[in-house]
Amino acid sequence: MSALRIGIDLGSTTTKAVVLDASGKIVATALERSEPRAGDQAQRMIAELVRKTGAEGAPVIATGYGRKLVPGASKVVTEITCHARGVFAQLGRAGLLIDMGGQDTKAILVDGTGRVADFAMNDKCAAGTGRFLEVILPRLQAPWDKLRGMYQSAPEAVQVSSTCTVFAESEVISLLANGQAVEGIVRGLHDALAERVVALAGRMLEMSKEVMLSGGVANNGAMVDALGARLGAPVTVVPEPSHVGAIGAALTPP
Amino acid sequence: MSLIRRLQYEAADRLAGPMLGRYGRLRALARRSRGKRRAGPPQLQSTRKLKELLTTHYLAGRYADGAVPVAWVTSGFPVEILRPFGFHVVYPENHAALCAVQRQGVQLAQVAEQWGVPRDTCAYARCDIGSTLAQMTPVGRIPRPDVLLACTNICQTVVYWYRTLASLLNVPLFVIDTPYQYGEPDAHAERFVARQIEEAIALCARISGVERDDGALGLVAREAKQASELWGECLAYAKRKPAPWSGFDQFIHIGPIVTLRGLPECTAYYRMLRDELSERARLGIAVVENEKHRLVWDNLPVWFELREMSQLLAREGFNIVVTTYTNGWAETAPMFDEHDPIGSAARVYSRVFINRGMGHRTALLRSLAKEWGCDGVLLHSNRSCKPYSVGQLDLASQLTRDGLRTLVLDGDHLDSRSYSKEQAEGRLSAFMESFA
Numbered sequence A: 001m002s003a004l005r006i007g008i009d010l011g012s013t014t015t016k017a018v019v020l021d022a023s024g025k026i027v028a029t030a031l032e033r034s035e036p037r038a039g040d041q042a043q044r045m046i047a048e049l050v051r052k053t054g055a056e057g058a059p060v061i062a063t064g065y066g067r068k069l070v071p072g073a074s075k076v077v078t079e080i081t082c083h084a085r086g087v088f089a090q091l092g093r094a095g096l097l098i099d100m101g102g103q104d105t106k107a108i109l110v111d112g113t114g115r116v117a118d119f120a121m122n123d124k125c126a127a128g129t130g131r132f133l134e135v136i137l138p139r140l141q142a143p144w145d146k147l148r149g150m151y152q153s154a155p156e157a158v159q160v161s162s163t164c165t166v167f168a169e170s171e172v173i174s175l176l177a178n179g180q181a182v183e184g185i186v187r188g189l190h191d192a193l194a195e196r197v198v199a200l201a202g203r204m205l206e207m208s209k210e211v212m213l214s215g216g217v218a219n220n221g222a223m224v225d226a227l228g229a230r231l232g233a234p235v236t237v238v239p240e241p242s243h244v245g246a247i248g249a250a251l252t253p254p
Numbered sequence B: 001m002s003l004i005r006r007l008q009y010e011a012a013d014r015l016a017g018p019m020l021g022r023y024g025r026l027r028a029l030a031r032r033s034r035g036k037r038r039a040g041p042p043q044l045q046s047t048r049k050l051k052e053l054l055t056t057h058y059l060a061g062r063y064a065d066g067a068v069p070v071a072w073v074t075s076g077f078p079v080e081i082l083r084p085f086g087f088h089v090v091y092p093e094n095h096a097a098l099c100a101v102q103r104q105g106v107q108l109a110q111v112a113e114q115w116g117v118p119r120d121t122c123a124y125a126r127c128d129i130g131s132t133l134a135q136m137t138p139v140g141r142i143p144r145p146d147v148l149l150a151c152t153n154i155c156q157t158v159v160y161w162y163r164t165l166a167s168l169l170n171v172p173l174f175v176i177d178t179p180y181q182y183g184e185p186d187a188h189a190e191r192f193v194a195r196q197i198e199e200a201i202a203l204c205a206r207i208s209g210v211e212r213d214d215g216a217l218g219l220v221a222r223e224a225k226q227a228s229e230l231w232g233e234c235l236a237y238a239k240r241k242p243a244p245w246s247g248f249d250q251f252i253h254i255g256p257i258v259t260l261r262g263l264p265e266c267t268a269y270y271r272m273l274r275d276e277l278s279e280r281a282r283l284g285i286a287v288v289e290n291e292k293h294r295l296v297w298d299n300l301p302v303w304f305e306l307r308e309m310s311q312l313l314a315r316e317g318f319n320i321v322v323t324t325y326t327n328g329w330a331e332t333a334p335m336f337d338e339h340d341p342i343g344s345a346a347r348v349y350s351r352v353f354i355n356r357g358m359g360h361r362t363a364l365l366r367s368l369a370k371e372w373g374c375d376g377v378l379l380h381s382n383r384s385c386k387p388y389s390v391g392q393l394d395l396a397s398q399l400t401r402d403g404l405r406t407l408v409l410d411g412d413h414l415d416s417r418s419y420s421k422e423q424a425e426g427r428l429s430a431f432m433e434s435f436a
């Protein structure tokens, strides 16, 4: 029996897996775009990690949208609980975690023991999620790693008033047609997203001293800046932001 | 009114019930001999009687028009006043819920949408208008009304909904307006409501050709009071730990108190249910094995997901033991007074909780949680029912401050297109995990 444990997070856009050792240290990670046959993909990713780390027989805990599809998972837990557990393991303190994933954004109030005190999620709509940026950024030909620079260099934000992803896309097209600068639109888009997130977190913001950011979108510096600007205080980016859920899963007692 | 029609109606009303009861018992026996058993505790015996009552009601309805006067009414209308005039009463809301349980609600709602009713309108209204337009119903046939009766104590939607029906069916509509009670009950407003009830009675007398009889009105008020009190007793059995029945059961067994209130069979039914629950409680039968956490439910149920949702919760030892919705029919009805049937009806129907301000709703949720020993509250944010869903975020904050765990769950009581099963189940699971 190995003392290693495996957590896998089958998200709507990407699937993440980690192997932790007995002390909770990360031994290996994996990340792929989610495939339609989620169960097969999970099995393959786990097998590869096992081969790499020698984690034969390690318990596998599954979370995320596809959590029920993982063959041989010893436990299935929702991503809310796993994110709280994962961020607490990484940062060791209470706070408000904003997880911006592909299809949903969650606000999770984590208490001083790593448990969920309260949570909220966007419903039935991709506005305010990674998907929102994925749809719109190609229109601007703005590469992901240049976003922060563009955000900071924009003299002012061009207001994007639609929060609906589909409407915002057409709004951006008409802004471009009207000769607005790409940088300004990038800034406007991120400010609009930050606004959505703040509305989602609502009253939980008052109950927490620190806002933490995880999920794929946390790798986007422009989003970190926009959220910090909106909140009037810097936002903590959680280490390994995409893997927080998988880490929390691995830390769940099997 | 034709004699043959009347005979058909009476036959359906009096003979069909017992026959159905016997048929139901035979089917249950056959099922048992084939070895089919449901998971969980045995079904409440009363359920068979419930089916019999409601089936008889809908069956008689097929022959009602032409035999007796027919009224279509909203769930919050003082139906008691109709009883002495011999009306057959149709509840479009109850019918829509039935369509939802049978998963035919959306199909009917779409008929109304194509006709021009916007999707933002309550799905009960859409389903009912669709059913009227297409003449389609899972119960065979709904009798044509002689009059439409609406009361604004549940929402303003009913006014526009019933106006649409009135023009479609070309029948008169009478609306009782119950001013919203922001704070303490308002005596002036209640006098205003009483005057409208008087007018409604005069209208019913005219339509039915039967004279007003105050003694009979008093008797019906007494019957309604008794049935509502029995319903309250039934609900109170869920205060036992573990509870002998759940909020999901209550949603099913609420049928007669809504549709047959004021009739002796309704009272008899709840006496039977009360006795069965008392027996269950005595024997310590729990509806959820290993009941660990008890929840309050706010708003109408997600009719088409009742079973799935109850199983999801029960698997983790969670039980909904009380709901603001089912409690609604026990909350004010004990105020019925047989010596003042009209004045008391004005009070009963003006003070329904959905016609009252946030202060009352917060206090109500707090006291239900306390009395039924709950540690969490599920607030169903019902896309269809705006008046019931507005304010739930504030309610949730208040209750969280009291130390209760809360979840605002997006859904719809009828329209499955406005409900994301995957998301809802994920939220519910996360909510339950947070109790660990």
Ligand code: SF4
Pocket (backbone or CB within 6 Å): B093, B122, B123, B124, B125, B154, B155, B156, B157, B158, B300, B384, B385, B386, B387, B388
């Ligand atoms: S809006 Fe709400 S109260 Fe009004 S009819 Fe629909 S469900 Fe009932």
